[in-house]
Amino acid sequence: MDKKKQMQFNLNNFLLATSIALDFVSKDRYKISLGHAKRVAYIALNIGIKMDFTPEELSDLCSYSLVSSLALNQSTNDKEFCEISQECIKDFPFLTQKENVLKYQKEKIDGSGIFALKGDEIPLFSQIIFLAKTLDIMYDFGKENIKSRFDAIEFTKDKLDMYFSRDLIEKFFECVRETSFWQDMLNEQDTLMFIYSSLHDFTNPLDFEEILKITTIFYKIENPQSRLIELSEIMCEFYVLDHKDKLIFLITSSLCTIGKLTLGKELLEKESDLDIYEIEKIKTYPYYTRKILQNIIGFTDIASSASKVQERLDGSGYICALLGKDLTFKDRLLQSLNSYNALRQNRTYRELFSHEEAIEILKFEASENRFDLAIIEDIDKVLKTI
Numbered sequence: 001m002d003k004k005k006q007m008q009f010n011l012n013n014f015l016l017a018t019s020i021a022l023d024f025v026s027k028d029r030y031k032i033s034l035g036h037a038k039r040v041a042y043i044a045l046n047i048g049i050k051m052d053f054t055p056e057e058l059s060d061l062c063s064y065s066l067v068s069s070l071a072l073n074q075s076t077n078d079k080e081f082c083e084i085s086q087e088c089i090k091d092f093p094f095l096t097q098k099e100n101v102l103k104y105q106k107e108k109i110d111g112s113g114i115f116a117l118k119g120d121e122i123p124l125f126s127q128i129i130f131l132a133k134t135l136d137i138m139y140d141f142g143k144e145n146i147k148s149r150f151d152a153i154e155f156t157k158d159k160l161d162m163y164f165s166r167d168l169i170e171k172f173f174e175c176v177r178e179t180s181f182w183q184d185m186l187n188e189q190d191t192l193m194f195i196y197s198s199l200h201d202f203t204n205p206l207d208f209e210e211i212l213k214i215t216t217i218f219y220k221i222e223n224p225q226s227r228l229i230e231l232s233e234i235m236c237e238f239y240v241l242d243h244k245d246k247l248i249f250l251i252t253s254s255l256c257t258i259g260k261l262t263l264g265k266e267l268l269e270k271e272s273d274l275d276i277y278e279i280e281k282i283k284t285y286p287y288y289t290r291k292i293l294q295n296i297i298g299f300t301d302i303a304s305s306a307s308k309v310q311e312r313l314d315g316s317g318y319i320c321a322l323l324g325k326d327l328t329f330k331d332r333l334l335q336s337l338n339s340y341n342a343l344r345q346n347r348t349y350r351e352l353f354s355h356e357e358a359i360e361i362l363k364f365e366a367s368e369n370r371f372d373l374a375i376i377e378d379i380d381k382v383l384k385t386i
Contacts, residue, residue: 001205002205003244004242004243004244005207005243005244006206007206007211008204008206009093009204009206009211010202010203010204011059011092011094012059012199012202013203013295013296014297015063015066015067016041016195016295017292017293017295017296018296019037019066020262020288020291021218021259021261021288021292022066022069022072022261023036023037023038024263025069025073025261026069026072028265029073032136032137032140033140033143034188035142035185035191036069036136036137037066037067037069038066038188038191038192038195039132039136039141039191040129040132040133040136041061041062041132042184042191042194042195043131043135043136043141043175044061044064044065044132045058045061045065045194045195045199046175046181047128047131047132047168047171047172049198050171050175055199055200056095056096056202057096058199059095059199059202060095060125061125062199064089064094064102064125064129067088067089067102068085068102068105068129070085070088070089070217070221071221073221073265078106078114079114081106082102082103082105082106082115083103085103086100086102086103088217089102089217091213092214093204093206093210095202098125100123100126101123101125101126101129102126104117104122104123105126105133107122107130108163109122109161109162109165110161110162112162119165127165127168130163130164131156131163131168131172134163135152135155135156138152138155139151139155141182142185142186149176149182153176156169156173157169208247208248208251211247212247212251212254215251215254216254218261219254219255219258222258222260222261223257223260225346226257227344227345228253228256228257228337228341229250229253229254231337231340231341231383231386232249232250232253234382234386235333235378235379235382236249238378238382239378248301248302249333249334251302252302252305252330253337253338255289255293255302256305256306256334257285257309257338258288258292258293258306259284259285259287259288259289259290259292260285263281267281270349271348271349272349284319285310286306286307286308286310286318287319289303289306289307289309290303290319293307305334306334307319308320308327308331308335309334309335309338311326311327311331311335312335312371313327313332313369313370313372314368314369314370316370317335324372332371332375333372336362336371336372336376336379337379339365340358340362340379340383343357343361355380355383355384359376362379363377363380
């Protein structure tokens with residue numbers, strides 16, 4: 001492995017960590033308990049094992065399951081959701097060649113789904129994910145409710161040959177005979193332990209550029225209009241960062257607001273003034289950013305820097321009220337760029353600021369020892385015409 005160009009990367013490790021953010025989106029949409037993505041992967045893996053899938057197939061089935069709700073807050077209908085989901089994963093390093101798994105994840109075996117595919121026309125992975133997601137959304141297996149288990153089984157019987165194939169339901173029934181199948185979904189650590197114990201380790205070196213393509217998907221999901229990566233790349237070129245430092249900084253930029261996915265659109269897009277409780281809720285997002293990223297192999301420095309994006313030199317920031325002495329040059333640069341990027345975007349409660357207005361605000365903040373004035377002046381000079 002060329003450490004100047006690559007890092008060790010495990011797709012399922014990355015997706016299990018980032019599923020925390022997606023779970024909040026699912027919770028907000030479906031009113032179900034946290035851990036939905038892991039439960040979908042858990043159910044899918046149980047079925048895949050019964051079907052004698054290869055280790056590579058099980059790994060990919062897990063990955064597809066974990067990202068099956070990736071486009072949930074970007075879409076307005078099921079067709080759009082499926083198409084965007086498929087587009088989002090085009091650069092993911094899957095181990096096997098499977099086509100349109102997420103595009104067809106809502107197809108029904110009788111042809112009554114979105115794209116009217118029938119029977120074996122529907123990819124098997126898509127069928128498995130459809131079963132797992134449908135049942136967990138309807139019956140929320142993260143909550144201990146014995147009746148829901150019986151209801152779920154009856155539902156699958158009722159939808160046999162309509163939603164689900166006979167072969168699939170037979171394998172599902174083999175799974176549910178074991179009490180542990182249900183109990184392991186009640187505790188996220190038990191769910192995780194089963195997932196990891198079912199997977200082979202396919203950690204491999206991956207180019208920084210390929211990792212950036214993956215992390216950029218989450219950046220676009222959180223804020224489609226953000227230009228933070230673009231602005232970060234321009235400033236990295238200005239400061240002549242070497243290849244590795246530049247790519248690590250861009251990956252950090254792409255993930256520094258992933259924690260905002262835990263807040264919900266209603267709060268983030270609220271037009272009226274936030275009350276004191278809502279302000280405190282907003283302040284939790286870097287905590288979740290750190291919680292997500294620190295569980296990813298090789299992301300220790302990325303997690304550290306990304307979670308400092310709302311810190312300020314005078315200690316008035318959050319989540320740790322760090323002082324200037326605790327913040328590296330790259331920490332300060334990311335803080336400044338993140339704030340500049342936010343000021344230059346339209347919000348539901350205000351219009352965007354011009355470059356000059358944004359710089360004036362940031363220079364005032366720098367005069368109060370919240371931002372690094374030298375960096376703000378560089379941003380002014382370099383980004384004035386961007």
